[in-house]
Amino acid sequence: MGLIDRxxxxxxxxxxxxxxxxxxxxxxxxxxxRELAQRDDIRxxxxxxxxxxxxxxxxxxxxxxxxxxxxxxxxxxRDADLAVRTGVVEKIASVMPTIGADEKGxxxxxxxxxxxxxxxxxxxxxxxxxxxxxxxxxxxxxxxxRRLASDQSLTVSLPVLQHSPVLxxxxxxxxxxxxxxxxxxxxxxxxPAVSARVADAVAATGNxxxxxxxxxxxxxxxxxxxxxxxxxxxxARPSWHAPLVHRPRLPARxxxxxxxxxxxxxxxxxxxxxxxxxxxxxAVSEVVEKRIASDPAWASxxxxxxxxxxxxxxxxxxxxxxxxxxxxxxxxELRDELVARAIAAGQRPFxxxxxxxxxxxxxxxxEDIIASKNAKAVVALVxxxxxxxxxxxxxxxxxxxILPRVAVDPADDxxxxxxxxxxxxxxxxxxxx
Numbered sequence: 001m002g003l004i005d006r007x008x009x010x011x012x013x014x015x016x017x018x019x020x021x022x023x024x025x026x027x028x029x030x031x032x033x034r035e036l037a038q039r040d041d042i043r044x045x046x047x048x049x050x051x052x053x054x055x056x057x058x059x060x061x062x063x064x065x066x067x068x069x070x071x072x073x074x075x076x077x078r079d080a081d082l083a084v085r086t087g088v089v090e091k092i093a094s095v096m097p098t099i100g101a102d103e104k105g106x107x108x109x110x111x112x113x114x115x116x117x118x119x120x121x122x123x124x125x126x127x128x129x130x131x132x133x134x135x136x137x138x139x140x141x142x143x144x145x146r147r148l149a150s151d152q153s154l155t156v157s158l159p160v161l162q163h164s165p166v167l168x169x170x171x172x173x174x175x176x177x178x179x180x181x182x183x184x185x186x187x188x189x190x191x192p193a194v195s196a197r198v199a200d201a202v203a204a205t206g207n208x209x210x211x212x213x214x215x216x217x218x219x220x221x222x223x224x225x226x227x228x229x230x231x232x233x234x235x236a237r238p239s240w241h242a243p244l245v246h247r248p249r250l251p252a253r254x255x256x257x258x259x260x261x262x263x264x265x266x267x268x269x270x271x272x273x274x275x276x277x278x279x280x281x282x283a284v285s286e287v288v289e290k291r292i293a294s295d296p297a298w299a300s301x302x303x304x305x306x307x308x309x310x311x312x313x314x315x316x317x318x319x320x321x322x323x324x325x326x327x328x329x330x331x332x333e334l335r336d337e338l339v340a341r342a343i344a345a346g347q348r349p350f351x352x353x354x355x356x357x358x359x360x361x362x363x364x365x366x367e368d369i370i371a372s373k374n375a376k377a378v379v380a381l382v383x384x385x386x387x388x389x390x391x392x393x394x395x396x397x398x399x400x401x402i403l404p405r406v407a408v409d410p411a412d413d414x415x416x417x418x419x420x421x422x423x424x425x426x427x428x429x430x431x432x433x
Contacts (some may be wrong), residue, residue, distance in 0.1 A: 003035050015041050022046065030055040037061035044069040056081040063087030066095065070110035077117040082126075089118050089126050090404050093133035096140075112141040119147045125393065127156045129404055132397070135159040140166050149175060154183055155394060158344040161187035169197050176201040183341050185210030194220035203230055208237050215243035224251055235261040245269050252280040259287040318363055321353035329357050336391045343391075343398050351399060358385030365430050370400045372430075375408045376418065380426035389416045 004024065005012050016024075021042040027033055030053075036042065037050045038061050051062045051072040056079075062068050063076045064087045076088045092114065118130050131148045134140040145166040151157040160167070161175065161184055172188055176198070179185055188194070189202050189210050199222045202214050211230060214220055222230075227247070231254055234240045241262045244254075246269070255276065259267050270276070270284055328334040334354055342350045352370070356363045359381060369381045378400045382392035389410040396407040411417040418426075 003029075003032055007032065018043060025049050030058055033058045034061050038065060040065065040067040042067075044072075048072040048075075051075045056084060059084045060087050064091060066091065070107060070114060073114045074110060074117065077114050077121075082123055085118070085121060085123070085126055086129070086404065088114065089121075089129045089133075092118075093129055093404075096133050097137060112144070115141055115144045116147075119144045124153045124156065124390075127151060127153065128394075128397070131156045131160050134166075135163040136165070138165045140164070142166050146171060150178075154181070154341050155344045155398075158183060158187045158341075162190050162345075169195050172198045173201045176205065182207055182209045183345065186213040187345065189214035189220070190217055192219050196221040196223050196226075199223070200226055206233070208239055211237075212239045212243055215240055215247060218248050222247075227251070227254060231257050234258075241266055249275065252277065252283075255280055256283045256287060259284045260291070317349050318353055321349045322357060322363060325350065325353040325357040328354075334358055336387050339387065340391055340394055343394050348399070351395075355381055355385050355395075358387065360384070361427075361430075369427075369430050370395075373400055373402055374426070375400075375402050375406060376422075377426045377430065378402065379408045379416070379418065380423040383416055383423045384427060389414060392416070 002012065004010075004016070005014065008020065016039070021036065024032055024036050025046050027036075033050060033053060033055065034057050037047070037053075037058050044067075047062055047065065047068045048071060050058055051068070052075060053059050053062070059076060059079060059081065060083050062072060063079075063084050068076075068091075073088050073092070076084050079085055079088075092111070115130065115134070118126055121127055121130075127148065130144075131151070134145060134148065145160060145164050149157055149160045149164065149167060149171070151160075167175075172191075176185060176188060179188075185202060185205060185207050186209055188198065190213050191198075194202075194214065194217060199214055199220050202210050203222070203226050205211075214222070215230070230240065231244065234244060241258075244250075244258055245262060245266045247254075250273070255270055255273070259270060262270075267284070267288055271281060276284070325334060328338070334357065339351060339354050342354070352363060352366050355361075356366045359366070361369075361381070361384065366381065369377050372378075375396050378396050379389070379392040382395050383389075393407060393410060396402040397404060408417060416423065
C-alpha cells in the first residue's frame with residue numbers, strides 16, 4: 001500500500017478524485033508529493049504545478065513521468081538541478097522516435113521548445129543524450145540538430161554530423177567551411193551517400209584525414225574532376241593511396257596515374273580489379289616496367305614491403321590496434337581526449353585496445369567487462385587505465401550501451417564516486433580465463 005493510500009484510508013490502486021489530488025499537491029510531506037508526482041491518473045495542470053515544487057526529488061519524479069505535459073517539461077528543462085534536466089532528456093529520448101508523427105500543432109511546438117532548451121544545456125552529458133537520440137531521426141527539429149552539429153564538444157557533434165538525415169547539403173557545406181577539427185570533417189565524409197557537392201567541399205579543405213575518409217566511403221559521390229585533383233595531390237599523401245585504389249568505378253586514366261606512384265602491393269591490387277579492361281591493364285603494366293627501369297631497386301624493395309604488408313594482413317584488426325595503442329601509451333599520447341573521440345566516432349577496436357593497453361588487462365577481459373553491461377565494472381575498467389570519470393561515463397553509454405538511468409554518474413566534483421578499493425573489487429570477477 002502506498003503512502004497516499006494509507007493517508008486516505010483507501011484500497012491500493014484506487015484512482016484519485018481531482019479534489020483529493022488538488023489537496024495533496026500542497027501536502028507538507030515531500031514524500032506524499034513525490035508519490036503523487038509519479039502517478040499517471042492526475043490532471044495535467046496539477047503535474048505542471050508540481051514541476052515547480054521546492055523539493056528537487058518531487059521535480060525529478062515529474063521529469064520522469066510520461067504523463068507530464070510538455071509545457072511542464074519546458075519548465076523542468078531549465079531546472080537548476082542536473083538530475084531533473086537529465087530526467088527530462090532521458091524521458092524524451094525514450095519516446096522521441098514515436099511521438100513525431102503523432103504530435104500536432106502546439107504539442108509539437110512544445111516538444112521542439114524543450115529540445116531547443118536541452119540543446120543549450122551547460123552540462124555536456126545532457127547534450128550528449130539528446131544528440132544520441134536525435135542523430136537518426138528525420139523528424140528532429142532542424143534548428144536543434146544544427147545546434148548540436150555545431151556543438152564544441154565532439155562527443156555531441158560527431159554522431160549528428162555523421163548520421164543525421166535532417167542536415168541538408170547547405171548545412172553540411174556550411175559546417176565543412178566552419179569546421180577546423182579533422183574529426184568533424186571526417187564525420188561528414190563518412191556520412192551515407194555523401195553528395196557530389198558536399199564531397200567537393202570536403203576535398204577542397206585538403207585535410208588529409210578527412211579526404212582519406214571520403215575516399216574510403218564507397219557511397220560518396222565524387223566527381224571525376226574532383227577525383228583527378230585528389231590523385232594529383234596523392235603522391236605526398238600515402239593515406240589516400242589504398243582508398244583511391246579501392247574506389248568503385250575508377251576511371252581508366254585514374255588507374256594508370258595511380259600506378260605511377262602507389263606501392264607495388266597496391267599496383268598488384270589495381271591489376272586485379274574486375275573493371276580493368278585489357279587496354280588499361282596493358283597501360284598499367286607499361287607504367288610498372290618504366291618504374292623498374294628507372295629504379296631497379298624498386299621491384300625488390302617493393303617485394304619485401306609487400307611481403308611485410310601481407311604478414312600484417314594476417315594479423316587481426318584488434319592486434320594491430322593494440323600495437324598502436326601500446327605505442328601511444330609509451331609515447332604518453334594515449335589520453336582521455338583521444339579515446340573519447342574514438343568512442344564518439346564508433347572506433348570500437350581502437351577503444352578496446354586502448355583500454356587493454358592502458359589498464360594492463362587482456363583484450364578478452366576488456367571485452368567481457370563491456371559485454372557484462374555492469375556499469376560499475378565499466379567505470380572500474382576506465383579507472384584502471386588511468387583515465388578520468390568523464391570518459392568512464394562515455395564508455396558506459398556509448399561503448400557498453402548502458403542506459404543513462406542506470407549508469408554511474410560522476411561525483412559532484414566530476415571525479416570517481418567510488419573508492420579505489422571498491423573500484424579494484426569490481427574487476428576481481430573478470431580474471432583472465
